[in-house]
Amino acid sequence: MSYCVHCGVKLAEYHEACPLCHTKVMDPNAKIDPQTRDYPVYREYLSGRSTNHMRRLLAGTILTSVFSMYCIILLLVNFIVNRQFSWSLIPVWSLMYLWFTVAYPFFRIKNTFFRLYTYDSFATAVYLLVLNLIISGDVHWAKFAASGIIFIWIIMNGIFISERVKKWIPMIAYYIIASVLFTALFAFMLIDTASIPTLILPIYLAVLFFALLSFFMIKALVFDLYNFLAIIFFHASLLSVAIDLIVSNFLTQSYSLGWSLVVISALLPLSLTALMLRNIKKLRTYVAKKFHR
Amino acid sequence: MKTNKQTEENITSWFRLDTSAKIYPAIESPEEPTTFRLSMTLQEDIDADLLQHALNIIKPRFPYFNVYLRIGIFWHYLEQNPNPPIVWGETPFPCERLYPVYNNGFLYNIRIYKKRIAAEFLHVLTDGSGGFEFLKTLVCQYLILKGKLNDFPEGIMRGDEKPLPEEYEDAFLNVMKLEKEHLKTLPKQRTLFTKDSVFKIRGPILPLGHLRITRGTIPFGDLKSIAKTYNATVTELLSALYIEALIHVQHDQVKNKARHKPVGLTIPVNMRNFYPIRAMRNFSLFVVPRTDPKKVNSFEDIILSLKDYMKGHITRDNLLMMVKDNCTLGESTLIRSVPVFIKNLVIRYISNTQGHSQFSGVITNLGAARLPAEMEQHVDDVNIVLGPSIHSLTACAVIGYKDRIHINFGRINKEPLIEKHLFRRLVEMGAHVSIKTN
Numbered sequence: 001m002s003y004c005v006h007c008g009v010k011l012a013e014y015h016e017a018c019p020l021c022h023t024k025v026m027d028p029n030a031k032i033d034p035q036t037r038d039y040p041v042y043r044e045y046l047s048g049r050s051t052n053h054m055r056r057l058l059a060g061t062i063l064t065s066v067f068s069m070y071c072i073i074l075l076l077v078n079f080i081v082n083r084q085f086s087w088s089l090i091p092v093w094s095l096m097y098l099w100f101t102v103a104y105p106f107f108r109i110k111n112t113f114f115r116l117y118t119y120d121s122f123a124t125a126v127y128l129l130v131l132n133l134i135i136s137g138d139v140h141w142a143k144f145a146a147s148g149i150i151f152i153w154i155i156m157n158g159i160f161i162s163e164r165v166k167k168w169i170p171m172i173a174y175y176i177i178a179s180v181l182f183t184a185l186f187a188f189m190l191i192d193t194a195s196i197p198t199l200i201l202p203i204y205l206a207v208l209f210f211a212l213l214s215f216f217m218i219k220a221l222v223f224d225l226y227n228f229l230a231i232i233f234f235h236a237s238l239l240s241v242a243i244d245l246i247v248s249n250f251l252t253q254s255y256s257l258g259w260s261l262v263v264i265s266a267l268l269p270l271s272l273t274a275l276m277l278r279n280i281k282k283l284r285t286y287v288a289k290k291f292h293r
Numbered sequence: 294m295k296t297n298k299q300t301e302e303n304i305t306s307w308f309r310l311d312t313s314a315k316i317y318p319a320i321e322s323p324e325e326p327t328t329f330r331l332s333m334t335l336q337e338d339i340d341a342d343l344l345q346h347a348l349n350i351i352k353p354r355f356p357y358f359n360v361y362l363r364i365g366i367f368w369h370y371l372e373q374n375p376n377p378p379i380v381w382g383e384t385p386f387p388c389e390r391l392y393p394v395y396n397n398g399f400l401y402n403i404r405i406y407k408k409r410i411a412a413e414f415l416h417v418l419t420d421g422s423g424g425f426e427f428l429k430t431l432v433c434q435y436l437i438l439k440g441k442l443n444d445f446p447e448g449i450m451r452g453d454e455k456p457l458p459e460e461y462e463d464a465f466l467n468v469m470k471l472e473k474e475h476l477k478t479l480p481k482q483r484t485l486f487t488k489d490s491v492f493k494i495r496g497p498i499l500p501l502g503h504l505r506i507t508r509g510t511i512p513f514g515d516l517k518s519i520a521k522t523y524n525a526t527v528t529e530l531l532s533a534l535y536i537e538a539l540i541h542v543q544h545d546q547v548k549n550k551a552r553h554k555p556v557g558l559t560i561p562v563n564m565r566n567f568y569p570i571r572a573m574r575n576f577s578l579f580v581v582p583r584t585d586p587k588k589v590n591s592f593e594d595i596i597l598s599l600k601d602y603m604k605g606h607i608t609r610d611n612l613l614m615m616v617k618d619n620c621t622l623g624e625s626t627l628i629r630s631v632p633v634f635i636k637n638l639v640i641r642y643i644s645n646t647q648g649h650s651q652f653s654g655v656i657t658n659l660g661a662a663r664l665p666a667e668m669e670q671h672v673d674d675v676n677i678v679l680g681p682s683i684h685s686l687t688a689c690a691v692i693g694y695k696d697r698i699h700i701n702f703g704r705i706n707k708e709p710l711i712e713k714h715l716f717r718r719l720v721e722m723g724a725h726v727s728i729k730t731n
Contacts, residue, residue, distance in 0.1 A: 007713065008720035009509070010727040019507055019730040020713040039406070039506070039731035040385050220642040 012036065060106030067099045089134050097127040113218065113228075114160050121153040147185060148204055152211045154178045159215070199250040206242040210235045226278035233271035237264045308357055308371040310417065312465040312616075312623045313575040317417040318362060318369040319640035323501055325682035326390035329421060329690070331428050332411035334674035339405040340439070345380045347434040348403060351452040352378060355427055357461035357574060358418055361398040367633055371418075374398045380405060385731060386504040388680030388703055391415055403431070408673070410435070416575070421659045421677060421690075422563055423573040426450055429664065436671055446665035457571065464564065464572035469620050471568065472613055479614050490650035491557040491583065492543045494686045497707045506678055506731045507712045509700040515724040516698055523596050528658045529603060531691060531700065531715075532558055532582070533596040538714035539653050540586045540595075545710075555585045557652040559685075562607055563660075564616075578615050580606045581652050649684035654711065661693040669695075678703055687711045 002011045002025045004018035013036045017024045071092045078088030100123045105111050125146035132142030139146075158178070162171050214235045218228055237260075244260030310318075321327050352359050359378065360371035376397035383406030391413060393400055401424075402413040410432060414424045430450045436442040445451045459467070469476065499505065520530040539556040547553055561577045570576065582602040589595055605611075622628060628636070662675040678701045679690035686706040692699050702712045716726050 004728075007717050008726075009716050010725065012727070012729040015728070015730070019728055020709050020716060038508075038729050039387065040383055216642070217638070219645065220638045 012038070056106045060103050063103035063106065064099065067095050067103065071095050090131065093127070093130055093134060097123060114156075117156060118153065121149050125149045144200065147182070148207055151182050151204070152207055154182065155208070156211065156215065199246060202246045203243055206239060206246065210239045210242075226274045230271045230274040230278070233267045233274065237267035237271070240264065240267070306373050307363075308360065308461055309463065310369055310371065311463040311574045311576075312619050313577070314417045315368065315623055316640050316644070317415070318364075319637040320644050321415070321417070323390050325684065326388065326680050327416040327682075328388045328391055328413050328680045329416065329424070330387050330411050330413045330676075330678040330680075331421065331424050332409050332674075332676045332678075333428060333432050333672050334409045334676070335432070335436075335671055336408065336673055338408055339410055339435075341380050341405055343438050344403070344405060344410065344431075344435050345377075347431060347438050348378050348380060350438075351430050351434050354430065354450065354452050354454065354456060355573070356456060358401060358414075358427060360400065360418075362393065362400055362415075362417060364633060367629060367631070368636075369417075369633065371400075378403065382406070383409075383411070386502065387411070387506055387678050387731065388413060388504060389502055401427075419573060420561070420563075420575045420577045421657065422565055422576070425659065425662065426573060429668075432672065433668060436668065441671050442667060446667045448665050449668070456573075459571050460573040462572075464568075464570050464574065464576040465616050465620050466624075467570055467572075468564070468568055468613070468616050476613065476617055479610065479617060490554065491653050492539065492547075492554040493650075493653060493684075494539070494542055494706060494710060495546050496686075496710070498683075498686065499705050499707060503705065504680065504731075505704050505709070507702045507704070507709055508676070508729045509702075509712070509716050509719070510727045510729070511698050511700065511719065511724045513693055513696050513698050516719075519719070519722045519724060523593070525596055525600060527693075527698070528560070528656075528691070529596060529599055531658070531689070532560060532656050533592065533599050534715045534718055535654055535656050535689060535711065536582075536584050536595050536599065537592055537718070538711045540584070540589065541714050542710045543586060550587075553586050555583045556654075557581050557583045559652040559655045561655075561657045562612065564612065567609055567612060578612055578619075582606075652685060654687055654689065655679065655681075655685050656689040656691070658691040674699075677701060681705050 002015070003009065004011060004021065004023055004025075006023050007018055007020045009018070009020065011018060011025060015025060074088040074091050074095075075085060078085055101120050104119070105116060108115075128142040128145045128149075129139050132139050158171065158175055161174065165171060214231055217231050240260040240263040241257065244257055245255050248254065248256045248258065317327050356373060357371070359374050361374050363370050363372045374397070376399070378399050378401075379397055381402055381404045383404050391400065391402055396402060400415040400418045402411075404411045404413065410428070412424060412428045412431065418424075419427070427450075430445075430452055433442065433445055433449050434452045437444070516527055516530070520527050523530060523533075525533070536556055536558055539558070543553055543556065559579050559581050561579050564570075564576045564578060565572065580603070582599055584595055584598060589598075631639075657677075657679055659677050664672055664675075675692060675694040676699050677690040677692040679688040681688040681703045683705070687702055687704040687710075689711075690701045690703070692701075700715075702709070702715075704712070716728065719726055
């Protein structure tokens with residue numbers, strides 16, 4: 001039996017250091033009998049933040065390698081066949097966007113929901129603008145999409161700020177200034193006013209609805225990356241259906257599904273995979289606990 | 294066996310969740326396991342096969358514990374589980390999340406380690422007092438099989454008798470029936486969206502699923518004499534020390550004094566002390582005293598304000614108002630008609646945004662564990678551990694047995710911030726503290 005010289009508490013026989021202040025027990029001759037422990041010992045190498053960080057780094061590196069490999073192959077094929085970089089720029093730019101949204105967060109030590117959301121919003125806006133530029137040499141349609149994404153970000157930013165500020169006047173001022181600036185920007189960009197009630201407004205409302213629904217659900221089901229991804233993918237697929245229906249109604253005066261079916265076929269399996277991975281993670285955690293030494 | 298069969302037939306095959314258990318299925322998660330552990334240490338190593346036999350024998354006595362948690366359209370419910378319960382080996386992390394799917398569907402775990410028998414319960418099943426009654430019967434049955442006891446001593450629930458409806462009925466609704474006339478005179482108290490948030494302990498946390506237990510054992514006489522100098526009860530003394538520790542942690546972690554928040558402590562109140570209902574499921578409420586660090590100059594200030602709070606809030610009328618609010622909410626036609634998955638989302642949302650911001654820590658005192666003399670000579674120690682959650686990184690559970698008191702801290706933050714302060718303060722006050730950890 002030893003006493004901690006700092007805390008003054010009596011320590012159990014198996015303690016090499018005080019559990020309260022980590023001061024070492026100063027008895028070099030003391031023999032620690034593992035049989036006196038109150039609980040079995042857990043394998044230390046399984047625990048620790050560095051291990052988790054290493055796993056994240058590994059995941060990020062693997063994803064980066066895969067994306068880079070695809071980019072190089074696409075550019076090479078394009079160059080060999082056409083002797084120039086033409087069509088390959090679109091998938092390469094898309095892969096770069098995907099890398100930023102999926103792989104880059106693994107390299108960051110601290111990922112908060114708001115930071116990820118901010119990165120993703122601005123990355124998506126830039127992605128759409130550049131994509132439009134690559135395809136048609138201008139930013140005709142992408143500027144509307146990008147401004148819509150920024151508009152949603154402004155609303156969400158307001159929600160996040162309101163959690164910290166908790167004062168009405170600055171928040172109302174924030175929303176008024178943001179709305180005025182946004183309306184001015186939008187009016188400046190707008191050429192075809194007839195499309196507002198039938199195309200632009202419904203799309204903005206759909207985006208707003210799914211963004212808020214995702215926010216509410218993520219807030220209710222916190223702390224799980226897989227849940228987060230499943231919700232985002234699922235809502236993105238629903239949003240694509242909504243946008244497809246709105247666009248088809250605007251163009252042909254009838255509701256029909258087209259490109260959104262491709263988006264759904266890509267996103268729904270991703271959503272289901274995220275849910276499945278979550279369950280496998282549970283199983284892994286369970287096995288690690290039950291088979292400890 | 295015939296008696297057991299008859300008992301099984303007479304008991305309903307499913308149970309509604311009691312009023313306070315209704316929120317637990319919604320908020321239970323790997324980050325918030327809602328488990329607690331009660332244990333008894335005997336004088337000899339535990340025979341796992343014999344304990345398994347004892348568990349099988351007493352199973353029909355506790356049909357309300359031997360259940361699955363099922364999901365209905367509007368509420369979760371408990372359904373009788375025909376499987377045999379399992380006796381497990383010890384885990385390095387007590388109160389880890391309980392996965393019923395790997396546990397034959399049961400919502401409690403029996404674990405053995407050397408001389409110790411531990412029972413871990415999900416809070417959806419029962420509270421500390423109900424769980425302790427179950428553990429007493431299990432240990433008693435084990436001692437009978439072992440040949441140490443001849444029969445169940447008086448004061449222990451017999452393994453061969455029928456369960457009473459009072460044990461598994463919703464005790465809160467029974468209180469509502471008992472106090473029907475008095476309730477009409479009481480005002481409504483509860484507001485869902487409450488006051489400003491309180492201080493939360495910061496700092497790095499352990500990997501998910503890991504948990505550190507720090508147990509401080511103190512002679513009862515030491516603690517009693519310290520409490521006497523402040524003219525307080527043991528619960529009040531320990532709660533005040535906990536609050537003082539939280540204030541110190543806040544002082545260390547938040548350098549800007551203007552941003553210091555109040556600290557709030559959740560203290561469960563055992564309703565069995567107020568009503569003679571033999572409830573085996575949840576029958577406790579919570580009071581949450583708040584202390585503003587800006588108004589505190591000394592430990593005496595904390596203990597005085599805490600005593601005033603306890604005196605004003607732990608009264609029959611006040612508790613009854615809380616029962617009324619909880620039951621009215623749970624029994625409201627509107628809320629009952631909402632599908633369970635929407636309820637779960639709403640409960641989790643309110644819990645994450647409002648509920649958890651009201652307290653900085655939890656302390657529960659089960660009081661002195663009393664066993665019949667025949668049994669006491671075979672039981673060396675009794676203990677309780679309360680699992681912490683991501684919202685309250687440290688949880689404290691206190692129990693007294695024979696001439697000593699165990700103060701158990703469960704934490705998921707890396708540094709023992711609260712424990713260090715509390716135990717050092719107790720040593721300063723003249724208590725002899727022995728520490729053990731997992």
